[in-house]
Amino acid sequence: MTTASGPLAERLAALHQRIATACARAGRAPDGVTLLAVSKAQPLAALAEAWRAGVRDFAENYLQEALPRIAALPRDGLRWHFIGPLQSNKTAEVAARFDWVHGVDREKVARRLSDQRPDTLPPLNVCVQVNISGEPGKAGVAPADAAALCRAVAALPRLRLRGLMAIPAPLKKGDSPREPYRRLRELRDALTRGGLELDALSAGMSDDFEAAIAEGSTMIRIGTALFGARDPASSRGAQPRGIP
Numbered sequence: 001m002t003t004a005s006g007p008l009a010e011r012l013a014a015l016h017q018r019i020a021t022a023c024a025r026a027g028r029a030p031d032g033v034t035l036l037a038v039s040k041a042q043p044l045a046a047l048a049e050a051w052r053a054g055v056r057d058f059a060e061n062y063l064q065e066a067l068p069r070i071a072a073l074p075r076d077g078l079r080w081h082f083i084g085p086l087q088s089n090k091t092a093e094v095a096a097r098f099d100w101v102h103g104v105d106r107e108k109v110a111r112r113l114s115d116q117r118p119d120t121l122p123p124l125n126v127c128v129q130v131n132i133s134g135e136p137g138k139a140g141v142a143p144a145d146a147a148a149l150c151r152a153v154a155a156l157p158r159l160r161l162r163g164l165m166a167i168p169a170p171l172k173k174g175d176s177p178r179e180p181y182r183r184l185r186e187l188r189d190a191l192t193r194g195g196l197e198l199d200a201l202s203a204g205m206s207d208d209f210e211a212a213i214a215e216g217s218t219m220i221r222i223g224t225a226l227f228g229a230r231d232p233a234s235s236r237g238a239q240p241r242g243i244p
């Protein structure tokens with residue numbers, strides 16, 4: 001269980017220290033990993049505090065929760081990442097308000113995002129979500145179908161294919177936390193050999209980001225280790241299925 005204590009700026013500094021250590025151990029440069037602040041079920045004041053502490057990448061699961069926050073925080077230099085499940089009827093707002101979408105797992109959603117991305121904005125950055133642990137009913141394409149979906153995304157004019165995203169199954173006793181992320185990296189490498197350009201791996205959360213960094217993650221999605229526990233009384237604080 002990850003506990004967060006002390007003011008947010010101190011937790012952020014401690015996280016950056018851990019990221020630097022994990023990168024050094026993997027022989028990687030620390031600026032190759034971006035921390036995304038996952039702010040679901042946190043009050044706006046917490047996001048503002050994170051912004052003052054220097055966070056510029058915010059990740060949101062729920063469109064309705066995200067819109068007032070996007071309006072409230074300064075516009076310049078901020079990147080908004082949509083990481084939640086994305087239904088077709090939400091794509092227009094996501095295409096207009098966000099810089100990245102991490103959970104694309106259907107061509108239909110990709111097509112709508114491309115069609116609806118405003119011309120005034122640069123192409124929308126997209127990660128294809130992979131069901132890396134093969135869990136029944138879980139979001140994400142099967143690894144065997146990732147190449148086809150990546151090609152479809154890459155061909156859409158208003159999207160920019162960036163990489164792969166995964167949320168591994170909860171670990172069982174004795175499991176290596178690196179194993180699912182190793183499979184994700186190997187899938188990325190295979191797709192790259194097949195001619196796709198993929199520069200991002202969106203992988204790792206509060207409890208396992210060091211394992212993800214060891215396997216090449218470039219974007220870690222951190223909620224509780226930065227903001228503290230989510231309010232369990234709030235349904236928004238409930239963890240989406242499949243997140244340990």
Ligand SMILES: *Cc1c(COP(=O)(O)O)cnc(C)c1O
Pocket residue numbers: 038040061083084167205206207221222223224225240243
């Ligand atoms: C909530 C969430 C996270 C952050 O989880 P923590 O364990 O709180 O760091 C990361 N990714 C996704 C997709 C999430 O929904």
